[in-house]
Amino acid sequence: MRLTLIGKPGCHLCDDAREVVACVREELAATPGSPRTTLEERSIVDDEALRARYAEEIPVLLIDDEVHGYWRLDPVRLKTALLARG
Numbered sequence: 001m002r003l004t005l006i007g008k009p010g011c012h013l014c015d016d017a018r019e020v021v022a023c024v025r026e027e028l029a030a031t032p033g034s035p036r037t038t039l040e041e042r043s044i045v046d047d048e049a050l051r052a053r054y055a056e057e058i059p060v061l062l063i064d065d066e067v068h069g070y071w072r073l074d075p076v077r078l079k080t081a082l083l084a085r086g
Helices: 012-029 048-054 075-085
Strands: 002-007 038-043 060-063 066-070
Touching (some): 002 012, 012 038, 060 075
Parallel strands (some): 002 038
Antiparallel strands (some): 002 060
């Protein structure tokens, strides 16, 4: 599964979201049979289309190009969503 974290530099909520995603990915990687994920980070500073779409919602986490959540990510909800897709 492909995770995309959309944010911008200096965003404390983006830093928090990055930590949630990292922790959940670590948990899944340590659990046999769990789905594997890749993570791409994108910045609204570098992409006009992303800025137009998500400027007021960052951070945004996409799972396979579908919005999973924005602003504050819940680790239990994220893990549940990834396991359900896996």
